[in-house]
Amino acid sequence: MEGESPQRATIRDIARAAGVSKSTVSLVLNGSDLVKPQTRARVTEAMQALGYVYNRSAARLRGAGNPVIGMVINDLANPFYTELAIGIERGCQTAAVVPFLANTAESPVRQAQVIRSMREHGASGLILAPALDTDAAQLDALTGALPVVFAMRHPRGARGSAVMPDNRGGARTATAHLIALGHRRIAFLGGMPGMAVRGERQAGYRDALRAAGIAFDPALVADARPTREGGRTALAQVLALADPPTACLAYNDVVAIGTLHALADRGRVAGRDFAVVGFDDIAEARQMSPPLTTIAVNGEGLGERAARLLLRLIEQPGAKDEIVIGATQLVVRQSCGARLTAGAA
Amino acid sequence: MEGESPQRATIRDIARAAGVSKSTVSLVLNGSDLVKPQTRARVTEAMQALGYVYNRSAARLRGAGNPVIGMVINDLANPFYTELAIGIERGCQTAAVVPFLANTAESPVRQAQVIRSMREHGASGLILAPALDTDAAQLDALTGALPVVFAMRHPRGARGSAVMPDNRGGARTATAHLIALGHRRIAFLGGMPGMAVRGERQAGYRDALRAAGIAFDPALVADARPTREGGRTALAQVLALADPPTACLAYNDVVAIGTLHALADRGRVAGRDFAVVGFDDIAEARQMSPPLTTIAVNGEGLGERAARLLLRLIEQPGAKDEIVIGATQLVVRQSCGARLTAGAA
DNA sequence: CTGAAAGCGCTTACAG
DNA sequence: CTGAAAGCGCTTACAG
Numbered sequence: 276m277e278g279e280s281p282q283r284a285t286i287r288d289i290a291r292a293a294g295v296s297k298s299t300v301s302l303v304l305n306g307s308d309l310v311k312p313q314t315r316a317r318v319t320e321a322m323q324a325l326g327y328v329y330n331r332s333a334a335r336l337r338g339a340g341n342p343v344i345g346m347v348i349n350d351l352a353n354p355f356y357t358e359l360a361i362g363i364e365r366g367c368q369t370a371a372v373v374p375f376l377a378n379t380a381e382s383p384v385r386q387a388q389v390i391r392s393m394r395e396h397g398a399s400g401l402i403l404a405p406a407l408d409t410d411a412a413q414l415d416a417l418t419g420a421l422p423v424v425f426a427m428r429h430p431r432g433a434r435g436s437a438v439m440p441d442n443r444g445g446a447r448t449a450t451a452h453l454i455a456l457g458h459r460r461i462a463f464l465g466g467m468p469g470m471a472v473r474g475e476r477q478a479g480y481r482d483a484l485r486a487a488g489i490a491f492d493p494a495l496v497a498d499a500r501p502t503r504e505g506g507r508t509a510l511a512q513v514l515a516l517a518d519p520p521t522a523c524l525a526y527n528d529v530v531a532i533g534t535l536h537a538l539a540d541r542g543r544v545a546g547r548d549f550a551v552v553g554f555d556d557i558a559e560a561r562q563m564s565p566p567l568t569t570i571a572v573n574g575e576g577l578g579e580r581a582a583r584l585l586l587r588l589i590e591q592p593g594a595k596d597e598i599v600i601g602a603t604q605l606v607v608r609q610s611c612g613a614r615l616t617a618g619a620a
Numbered sequence: 621m622e623g624e625s626p627q628r629a630t631i632r633d634i635a636r637a638a639g640v641s642k643s644t645v646s647l648v649l650n651g652s653d654l655v656k657p658q659t660r661a662r663v664t665e666a667m668q669a670l671g672y673v674y675n676r677s678a679a680r681l682r683g684a685g686n687p688v689i690g691m692v693i694n695d696l697a698n699p700f701y702t703e704l705a706i707g708i709e710r711g712c713q714t715a716a717v718v719p720f721l722a723n724t725a726e727s728p729v730r731q732a733q734v735i736r737s738m739r740e741h742g743a744s745g746l747i748l749a750p751a752l753d754t755d756a757a758q759l760d761a762l763t764g765a766l767p768v769v770f771a772m773r774h775p776r777g778a779r780g781s782a783v784m785p786d787n788r789g790g791a792r793t794a795t796a797h798l799i800a801l802g803h804r805r806i807a808f809l810g811g812m813p814g815m816a817v818r819g820e821r822q823a824g825y826r827d828a829l830r831a832a833g834i835a836f837d838p839a840l841v842a843d844a845r846p847t848r849e850g851g852r853t854a855l856a857q858v859l860a861l862a863d864p865p866t867a868c869l870a871y872n873d874v875v876a877i878g879t880l881h882a883l884a885d886r887g888r889v890a891g892r893d894f895a896v897v898g899f900d901d902i903a904e905a906r907q908m909s910p911p912l913t914t915i916a917v918n919g920e921g922l923g924e925r926a927a928r929l930l931l932r933l934i935e936q937p938g939a940k941d942e943i944v945i946g947a948t949q950l951v952v953r954q955s956c957g958a959r960l961t962a963g964a965a
Numbered sequence: 966c967t968g969a970a971a972g973c974g975c976t977t978a979c980a981g
Numbered sequence: 982c983t984g985a986a987a988g989c990g991c992t993t994a995c996a997g
Binding site: 326328329330331332333335336343345346351352354357358360361364365368371373374375376377378385388389391392393394395396397419503504507532533535536537539540558559562563564 | 671673674675676677678680681688690691696697699702703705706709710713716718719720721722723730733734736737738739740741742764848849852877878880881882884885903904907908909
C-alpha cells in the first residue's frame with residue numbers, strides 16, 4: 276500500500292509502472308479528456324502505488340502550472356497586519372496558489388533582500404505592505420516587471436496596484452462622531468510624522484474639525500510609535516496639557532488600546548471620563564473593557580482582495596494597474612461613551 | 621542601465637553577453653574560485669546590464685541550492701502563533717531560505733491540502749503547528765519521507781521532531797506561585813478537553829495542588845475556547861460557584877486577557893480582588909492594565925529553534941528526530957497581586 | 966487516443 | 982581556468 280520509494284517517483288516511473296508513455300501520464304495529470312478512462316485508471320493507480328507527488332517546479336520551468344506569490348509584510352506583530360496576512364492567504368487558497376511569507380519588521384534593507392529572494396524562488400507576483408521609508412525608485416528596480424499590489428501604503432511614485440482603506444473618510448467620520456457627542460477638544464494620538472497612512476487619517480480628522488468650525492490645535496496631536504506602548508505615552512502627553520482634551524481619535528486600534536490601558540491605570544473609565552475611538556477594528560477591539568469604538572476597515576477582506584487582484588494581474592499580463600479603496604465603517608461600542616452622552620443630550 | 625528585457629534573462633544570455641560559456645556563468649553564480657577575477661567581473665557586469673535574476677527552481681531541479689520550507693500554522697489569529705511564525709521566519713532568514721505560509725484555522729482538511737500543495741511546490745521540509753484532531757496516521761502518509769518538526773503540539777504517534785515548551789513544569793510553577801500568595805481555591809480556566817497542551821498544563825496545575833495538599837476540585841476547571849471570549853465565559857462560570865475561587869491559572873494568555881476584561885467589567889481589579897496568571901507571555905501581556913503575570917515561553921525563540929532544527933534535518937538526511945523542550949519562566953507582574961499579598965504576609 | 970523528441974534554466978562531471 | 986554534453990521532471994507540439 277504505502278510503498279514509499281527512497282527517491283521521489285517521477286512521471287516516467289509511473290509511466291513505466293502503468294505501461295504508458297510519459298506524455299500520457301502528463302495528460303492525465305492535467306485532466307485532459309484525450310485519455311481513455313481505462314488508461315487513466317491504470318495511471319492513477321500507479322501514482323497511488325508509488326506515492327507520486329507532482330513536481331510543480333518542473334512544470335513551472337516548462338511554463339505551466341499555478342503561480343506562487345510572495346507576501347511581504349512590514350509588521351506581522353501588529354494584529355492588523357496579521358489579519359491582512361490571513362486574508363491574503365485565504366485569497367490564495369481558492370486559486371490553489373501558495374504564498375511565500377516574509378516579515379520585514381519595517382526594515383527596507385530586509386525588504387529588498389526578501390523581494391530578491393522571492394523572485395529567485397520564482398514568485399510570479401508580490402503583495403507588499405511596504406516598510407516605512409521604502410524608496411520607490413529602488414523598489415521599482417527590485418520588482419522589475421513583476422506584478423505587484425501594495426497593501427495599505429503605496430510608496431509615492433512606485434509602479435504597481437494597491438488596495439487600501441478610505442483612511443481620510445474613515446477618520447472624518449470618527450471625528451464627526453466625537454463632535455456630535457459634544458466634544459470640542461479632540462486629540463489625535465499616535466503614529467509618526469511621515470507615515471503616509473497617518474497623514475491621510477489626520478487629514479480626515481482636520482476635515483471634520485473644520486466642518487464643525489473647531490480650530491485645529493497642534494498641541495492635541497501627539498506623535499508616538501504605533502504600538503500599545505505608544506498609545507500610553509501619547510495619552511499621557513495630552514493629558515498633561517493645561518487644557519486637556521476630552522476625547523481622542525487614535526491612529527489605529529493598537530494605539531487606542533494603549534490609551535484604554537493608560538486610562539484604566541489612572542482609574543478613569545473610557546466612555547465615561549474620556550472618549551476614545553480607534554481605527555481598523557481588529558478582533559481585539561470588541562473584546563476590550565470597555566469595548567472599543569472604532570472604524571472598521573476589514574483587514575482580512577482587504578487582504579483577500581489584494582490576493583485576487585494580484586492573481587488577475589498575473590493571469591492577464593497586459594492588465595493595467597488598479598487602485599482599490601475599501602469602504603470603512605464606524606462601529607460604535609462603548610469607549611466613545613456614545614450611549615451615555617446620547618442619553619444625556 | 622536598466623535594460624529590462626521582456627523575457628527574463630537566462631544564464632546563456634549572460635554567457636553570450638560576457639563572451640563565456642554557460643558553465644563559467646554558473647561557476648561565478650556559485651562563487652567558485654576557479655574563475656579568473658577578470659572573467660568574473662565581465663560576467664557580473666553582464667548580469668547587471670541584463671537585469672539577471674537567478675532561477676532557484678531550475679537549480680533545485682538539478683539538485684542544488686537552498687531549500688524552501690513550509691510553515692503550517694493552526695491559528696495565526698492567536699498572537700502567540702504569530703510570534704511563533706515570526707520566529708520561524710527569522711530562523712529562515714539566516715539560512716537564506718524562504719518559507720511558505722499556510723494558516724489552517726484548525727481545520728485538518730485544509731491542513732492536508734496545504735501539506736500536499738507545499739510538497740508539490742517543492743518544500744524540502746515542514747514546520748507544523750498541527751490543527752486540533754490531526755490524525756497521526758494520515759499525517760504520516762501526507763508528509764511521507766519529508767523532515768517535519770512539530771511546534772507546540774506533537775500528534776500522538778506521528779513521525780517527526782518537535783519543539784515545545786515545558787507546559788507541565790510551567791503550570792506547576794505558576795500554580796505554586798499562587799499558592800505561595802495564599803490562595804487555596806484556584807481555578808483552571810479555558811481550553812477544551814482533548815487539547816494536548818491543555819492536558820499538560822492542567823497536569824502541572826494538579827501537581828502543584830497535590831504538593832501543597834490542596835484537593836483538586838473539578839468544579840474549578842472551566843472549559844472554554846482558547847480565546848479572549850472564552851476567558852470571559854470561563855471566569856463567569858467559576859465566579860458563579862457557591863464557593864468561588866480567589867485566583868486562576870489561565871490556559872494561555874489570550875484566555876487570561878479575557879478574564880482581565882471580564883473582571884474590569886464587574887468593577888473588580890485583578891491583583892487586588894482576584895489573582896490571574898496567564899501562560900505564554902505574548903507581547904500584549906505586559907501592556908495590560910494591570911500587567912499580566914504569566915509563564916514566559918518565548919514563542920519567537922521556539923519558532924527560531926524549530927526553523928534551525930528543520931534546516932539541520934534537511935541538511936543531514938540521516939539525522940534522527942529530536943524533541944526539544946523549551947524552558948519556561950514565571951514573570952511576575954501585577955495581575956497576580958504578588959506585591960500586595962506579599963506585603964500583607 | 967498514445968509515443969518520440971525537444972526544451973524550460975540550471976549544475977555537474979569530464980575534457981582540455 | 983573554460984567549454985561541450987548530459988540530465989533534473991515536467992509540457993508541448995507533432996506524428997501516428
